[in-house]
Amino acid sequence: MNVYKTAVLCGLMFFLSAAFHEGPWYYLLLTAAQLVYVPLVLRQVIQEEDWFYKTYKWIAPFGYGSVLLLHMLGPSPAGPILAGIYLLFTVFVASYGATRFLKRGFVRFEEFSIDMGLISLMIGGGWFFAHIAEVDTGFSPIITWLTGIHFHYSSFLLPVFAGFLGRLLKGTVYRAAVSILIVSPVIVAAGIAFSVWLELFSVILYITGIYALIWHSFKADFPRGKWLIRLSFLSLGITILFSLSYASGNAFGEYAVSIDTMLKFHGVLNGGVFALAGVIGWSVSTPASAALPSFTVSKIRGKQHAANLAAEAQIHVGLVDDMKIYGLKTTDTITDFYEHTSGYRLFAAVHWHTWFKPFAFFYRWISSRTEQIHLPLSSAQKEMTGGIYTVREGLDGRPSVRAWHRQIDEKTVFLALYSYHQKDGETYMNIALPLPGCSMIGILELSKSGDSLLLTSRKQNPSSDAGIYLAWKNYLFKLPLDEVFRVEETEKGKLAAIHHMKAAGIPFLTIDYIICKKQESSF
Structure with missing residues (x-):
């Protein structure tokens, strides 16, 4: 009418x-x-x-x-x-x-x-x-x-x-x-x-x-x-x-x-x-638009330090309390890594793709000030140190939030806040990286490929929440970025992981990880 x-x-x-x-x-x-x-x-x-x-x-x-x-x-x-x-x-x-x-x-x-x-x-x-x-x-x-x-x-x-x-x-x-x-x-x-x-x-x-x-x-x-x-x-x-x-x-x-x-x-x-x-x-036949993502987003914004987010600097053992919430049966070492992350050493080799290297120099200038995703230009393998902390109850707004603070040569590389959310019977890993005035949000789907664990921001079905977003005030802006993690067990107590990132479908960053239990590490 x-x-x-x-x-x-x-x-x-x-x-x-x-x-x-x-x-x-x-x-x-x-x-x-x-x-x-x-x-x-x-x-x-x-x-x-x-x-x-x-x-x-x-x-x-x-x-x-x-x-x-x-x-x-x-x-x-x-x-x-x-x-x-x-x-x-x-x-x-x-x-x-x-x-x-x-x-x-x-x-x-x-x-x-x-x-x-x-x-x-x-x-x-x-x-x-x-x-x-x-x-x-x-x-x-x-x-x-x-x-x-x-x-x-x-x-x-x-x-x-x-x-x-x-x-x-x-x-x-x-x-x-x-x-x-x-x-x-x-x-x-x-x-x-x-x-x-x-x-x-x-x-x-x-x-x-x-x-x-x-x-x-x-x-x-x-x-x-x-x-x-x-x-x-x-x-x-x-x-x-x-x-x-x-x-x-x-x-x-x-x-x-x-x-x-x-x-x-x-x-x-x-x-x-x-x-x-x-x-x-x-x-006479106007189709309705699809609903926008409505998952809970971290309330934490700005440059943060791990100790400020911790409950009396309480150190936690793992990123996830129980991997069963994701409904996957992974190898014992993969499960143990996520549930007892602090018991492992992490070595990373960062590879910026050739076309992106000129931008990487400028990006490094920004990341050194935000202390977020501050990756080295060198592709040499380096150890990532740091710790995992329990975020104070109510500060973030999501359940069971763990702050994973990673450093290279005593300089902050990441401060990522790990949690999860559920939708339509599927559990997503819900990760926030606080930035000045906003937060970058990674929503990852978990699946298995043989004995490997895949974590990806690429949607596997149209209704999926998976993606990389920028949260600012009440806006949730999906970025043209994709990331895929593949984690596999190379031998008992040792894992290899590869992290691919793309912008508008074009690869620009690859990180190779070697992960091993501290008492078994030969590095």
Whole structure:
């Protein structure tokens, strides 16, 4: 009912704008996006419990009303002011997209697609303002306007529709297609500005992403409106061919499609089929977003020292009281190491990957001040010393918290706070590394590989909490980092462990550990 009322109001604003419109008919394509498609799509994205919803109800009339007044007043000195109001409204929408992202981080790729759509609307608002205010952008007025409409349809509507699709079905093909769709409009705009060959390349890339998305839409299971949604994506498969023909003409100097033809067919199909069918289809079948992780996070922040976190400097024997809580049967030595960690010596060889070494020098300067993850640049094997302490009850907020303080050459390398949490019958290792004003959180899944123990932040199923996060105030931001530990028994009383870390899927750090009982150590 709320969507129906919004649609009626949007339709009235658009037809009223059309009645006062004095320019070429095709300029109404942007007006349709501003007064119909933007408000209807936002109505599907906004959650009523969000801070944005309460503020949006008061700000939206100014944003949409300014566009309506522009048509009613016609060319006037008030035009740039009204366009500026709409631009500020799009900045407000972009701030909502940024807030959604900061609450979640690099998790739920489909939601990231929606975030990028919300943020990109601001760019469309900027080009719209430039057109109305007659700002010298270096392009003709029609190209300035076309860029504005490009960011309203291709960079706002399409990523949001793609995000809705990802809520129903996702995978490697989906992520690749959406990545292309998010990047391509920016490359297209850069190609229009700087290079006809870049423009042609971006359109070919765009075609790949769109056709992958069309294929994906026929695999998804829609409760309602499936043919409207599929028609919406299919229409893009046609309109993008006009873009290819136009870009080819720019590159080779043989024009088969003119701007006028683009406006008549490409523009009308985008505005009348892709956008309209998509908005209606998704409004009758808007999929809900997945719940965000809700596990308990350490309350401890800032630079810490082990003795400050201990209960009267009470030393504890192990990181885990009983490994049975993880539901795994590991070898006796692995189990004993986690339950009696202080009875073992730890030797580490740190290997920074070649591409990361220039960054490692700068990173070391920071880590020396935070005294956290302060790893040596040398790959020489060195002993890690330190101790394990019981954290004062109630200070951290999680159960059975153990502070593991590790040093190399009497300099702090790590201070990690170990605990656990349970969800859906699975127990996760919940590790916090306090940082200034925040905390890095590692949620690890435990599993067996033969006789080896694997601890990984990579999700093994979509509902898993596994990941590396940054906790700041009430935000829990998932970082694009992955880590995998493999622990195996090499001989009785001795373990070997390897720790791999990746950033955005690229390996940057490997640590090799040798672990042995103190009385048996020959190091």
